[in-house]
Amino acid sequence: MTYTTKIYLPDKEKFKAYIDEIYESRCLTNNGPLVQRLEKKLEAYFGVKNLLCISNGTDALQLAYRLLEVEGEVVTTPFSFVSTTSAIVVEGLMPVFADIDMDSYNIDPENIVSVITDKTCAIAPCHVFGNACKIDAIDEIAKRYNLKVIYDASHAFDVKYKGQHILNYGDMSIISFHATKLFHTIEGAAIVIKDDVLYEKAKIVRNCGIDGPDSVAMLGVNARMNEVEAAMGLCMIDEEDIIQKERKASHEFYTRKLRGYVQLQKKNEDATQSYTYFPVVFKSEDEMNRVREALLGKDIAARQYFKPSLDTLPFVEDQNVMVKSRDISSRILVVPMHSGVEPLVSEIIIATLKEMRSPEYS
Ligand SMILES: Cc1ncc(COP(=O)(O)O)c(C=O)c1O
Structure with missing residues (x-):
């Protein structure tokens, strides 16, 4: 897996x-x-x-x-x-x-x-x-x-x-x-x-x-x-350059492939880009679930970071519903950036979305 x-x-x-x-x-x-x-x-x-x-x-x-x-x-x-x-x-x-802000999260x-x-x-x-x-x-x-x-x-x-x-x-x-x-x-x-x-x-x-x-x-x-x-x-600090170079390549690959199909996190322009994670937000929870299942079918387990939205935790007192956080939380997946799975992950995401967004899909 x-x-x-x-x-x-x-x-x-x-x-x-x-x-x-x-x-x-x-x-x-x-x-x-x-x-x-x-x-x-x-x-x-x-x-x-x-x-x-x-x-x-x-x-x-x-x-x-x-x-x-x-x-x-x-x-x-x-x-x-x-x-x-x-x-x-x-x-x-x-x-x-x-x-939260719906673009930067x-x-x-x-x-x-x-x-x-x-x-x-x-x-x-x-x-x-x-x-x-x-x-x-x-x-x-x-x-x-x-x-x-x-x-x-x-x-x-x-x-x-x-x-x-x-x-x-x-x-x-x-x-x-x-x-x-x-x-x-x-x-x-x-x-x-x-x-x-x-x-x-x-x-x-x-x-x-x-x-x-x-x-x-x-x-x-x-x-x-x-x-x-x-x-x-x-030991890790000596190898940070290698790790970050790999993540950067992976990040750039996903950005090139997935832009236009999914929502990508909007970056703060006053800061440098982080290559740590690659979160993708789908149009609906249904799309996210279908993609997650399709990835699982190929033994790829993408996590729904972050779920639950923290305002739903059992140990916090009731307060205003965090509508935006709950919404993003229900439609997000963070995809793997290692082991050379990026082309396969991108292919599965695009194929699933094309199928779901085609007029024949109901
Ligand atoms: C945003 C954030 N805050 C806090 C923590 C807690 O760190 P730790 O697992 O080292 O206790 C994590 C851990 O994954 C995290 O992602």
């Missing part, structure tokens, strides 16, 4: 050399030398400061709210992975959804303003599929209403906005390094923190609140990355 994502494994010999280092140092975790090396490498790669490696993206989001010590409502997108919402709920805050700044109340403390957008949000507009709203901004940049490893890496924006930005991502550390993530004092605090909170051999300074969590994960990251 060919799935939407395929896990990339870097050079085995290089990975083994890092494992030898781990056996020599006998350090497996607790802010070990490889984690520290990876943090420095990633800071240089992204051109950011105050980057910390974290156990996973979900923990990184939770850590962000914990650090800010905010209370009340967080305005967020209904179209993302579940953790963008669940982290808010787990930290005792209330997610309030602002619907990102939170629409105009909808953010309409749900801000005197209880709103933060805005939590996601650069979905690596497509940069309208960062300037969001920042302007945050300043006007005195709100914090936490960006979920989990899909945006390869993205710059107005010349700077996208992790430079917001009070904090997080990025997941889950095994399925463009860059991964098996499980893992990073958080980039604008404020130097909060950055120092984050090191303590990430380590169960411990600030010395016999001292616990505050309530913390265990959000540590381990040394084996960091070793994987150090």
